Amino acid sequence: MSPTPRTVERARTVARLQRAGYTQDVIAYHLGVTSRTVARLHITSKTLPPEEEPMASIRTWSDRAACRTADPELFFPLTYNDAKQIKRAKSFCHACPALQDCLNYALDNPDRTTDGIWGGTTPEERRRIRLAERTTAA
Structure with a gap:
């Protein structure tokens, strides 16, 4: 079963925050979820294909x-x-x-x-x- 669009967005947010140096507990606090959920989202982020460049340029801030x-x-x-x-x-x-x-x-x-x-x-x-x-x- 593939992840929902919201799960994909959250997984990418987790990945961005981790690259920015935030710890799992801090990310959990910011997202209002448990550390366990952050760990699951981190695993999900590793399985996602990279965002396509053409689509990224069309997206707004x-x-x-x-x-x-x-x-x-x-x-x-x-x-x-x-x-x-x-x-x-x-x-x-x-x-x-x-x-x-x-x-x-x-x-x-x-x-x-x-x-x-x-x-x-x-x-x-x-x-x-x-x-x-x-x-x-x-």
């Missing part, structure tokens, strides 16, 4: 994003006073191959990204970045 397989609630805290949740979301972002593209999207589309962690930044951090960009452009 959001298709490559590590958060694609994570719980969305991690990136949209109820309050931005929850430092532990924000740190967890940001650390997930910093291992993502689409980090810069995600941040650029968030900065270019403030009306669509008023809430949540995007590109490893909070809404307040993005406001400061935009302000700094306007200040240096003037």
Whole structure:
């Protein structure tokens, strides 16, 4: 039986995070799964064919994003006073191959990204970045 598309995405995310130097326990914590599940996904990732280049070039940054397989609630805290949740979301972002593209999207589309962690930044951090960009452009 072949793995489901979600399993394939998660297995590839596990492989990316392991290449970035994250331990099995840290990956499990970020994905919200057990270490045993991470081990299974790691084994699955070894059996997957490499992604085809033509398809990879057609995909958008959001298709490559590590958060694609994570719980969305991690990136949209109820309050931005929850430092532990924000740190967890940001650390997930910093291992993502689409980090810069995600941040650029968030900065270019403030009306669509008023809430949540995007590109490893909070809404307040993005406001400061935009302000700094306007200040240096003037």
